Amino acid sequence: MDPADRDLFLQFLWTRDETDSIDTPGKLKDWLTGLGMLDGDEAVTEDDVRLARHSRAAARAMCVANSGYPLDPRTHLAIEELNARAPLKVTAGPAGGLRVEPGGSGVPRALARFLAIAYRATVEGEFGRFKACQGCGWAYYDESKNGSKKWCAMGLCGTRAKMKAYRERKKAGA
Numbered sequence: 404m405d406p407a408d409r410d411l412f413l414q415f416l417w418t419r420d421e422t423d424s425i426d427t428p429g430k431l432k433d434w435l436t437g438l439g440m441l442d443g444d445e446a447v448t449e450d451d452v453r454l455a456r457h458s459r460a461a462a463r464a465m466c467v468a469n470s471g472y473p474l475d476p477r478t479h480l481a482i483e484e485l486n487a488r489a490p491l492k493v494t495a496g497p498a499g500g501l502r503v504e505p506g507g508s509g510v511p512r513a514l515a516r517f518l519a520i521a522y523r524a525t526v527e528g529e530f531g532r533f534k535a536c537q538g539c540g541w542a543y544y545d546e547s548k549n550g551s552k553k554w555c556a557m558g559l560c561g562t563r564a565k566m567k568a569y570r571e572r573k574k575a576g577a
């Protein structure tokens with residue numbers, strides 16, 4: 404998939420760590436305008452914030468499902484709502500064939516861009532590489548050859564999980 408699209412999708416997933424960078428209209432606006440996804444003169448409402456957070460939760464739930472866990476049932480509703488507010492449009496691609504683009508306007512249109520990226524990645528057979536780390540829950544893109552990675556950041560979490568299991572076994576034995 405397009406590396407710029409991949410990175411943009413990860414940026415969206417990473418808006419929440421210890422803090423949330425899109426949980427007020429002001430913060431959501433700053434985040435979207437900073438990425439050039441929204442004009443500075445667009446109004447951003449509390450309802451936009453709710454839509455953004457639901458969309459992010461859906462994106463995250465799909466990463467968790469890609470890691471082998473059941474899909475959060477709320478995901479379908481979140482995707483339906485976003486697609487109702489800013490329906491994806493089918494257009495002719497630059498080199499023939501078809502592609503999907505976000506429709507709508509304002510914040511919903513900006514958020515629909517993530518839906519378009521996820522859809523394209525699905526068609527290209529690469530969406531399953533967006534995963535959630537089994538150690539810390541951090542979302543990442545699995546670039547390994549066979550797509551079998553389970554942990555984020557170069558196995559750091561995997562090592563931590565193994566150490567923890569080792570300590571627990573030792574404690575249980577003692």
Ligand SMILES: [Zn+2]
Binds near residue numbers: 536537554556
């Ligand atoms: Zn991790």
